[in-house]
Amino acid sequence: MVKYKAMEKQAADPKSCKEIQALIPGYLNGSLSLKEARRFTGHIKKCAGCRDEVEISYLLAEGLQRAEKGETIDLHADLEEMLGKTEDAIIHLTQFRTAVYMVELTAVFVLIACVLILYIYK
Numbered sequence: 001m002v003k004y005k006a007m008e009k010q011a012a013d014p015k016s017c018k019e020i021q022a023l024i025p026g027y028l029n030g031s032l033s034l035k036e037a038r039r040f041t042g043h044i045k046k047c048a049g050c051r052d053e054v055e056i057s058y059l060l061a062e063g064l065q066r067a068e069k070g071e072t073i074d075l076h077a078d079l080e081e082m083l084g085k086t087e088d089a090i091i092h093l094t095q096f097r098t099a100v101y102m103v104e105l106t107a108v109f110v111l112i113a114c115v116l117i118l119y120i121y122k
């Protein structure tokens with residue numbers, strides 16, 4: 001509960017909004033790092049102001065292209081889907097990194113065990 005309140009406060013902080021809005025172009029072209037993407041989606045979910053900024057940027061980047069092709073655009077649904085996909089990607093990447101970390105950790109333990117065995121039976 002305390003943590004949640006702290007996060008709400010952070011989302012309303014204009015300084016963090018500025019930082020998040022600086023990440024919008026990177027988000028739309030998919031060039032954010034995992035850490036940035038996590039911060040971005042976390043903030044966007046709670047901050048209506050930044051969400052509006054994303055919608056406008058998205059509309060400018062995607063909507064106009066699609067309108068030229070004569071396609072209709074459901075801005076809200078599209079963005080919702082995009083944010084959902086980003087969150088999925090974050091979860092998968094985080095799981096993958098954890099798996100890699102576990103493998104590395106296991107390798108280190110095996111190495112230590114080998115050294116110990118060599119040392120004991122020398």
Ligand SMILES: [Zn+2]
Pocket residue numbers: 011012016017018020043047048049050051
């Ligand atoms: Zn914000």
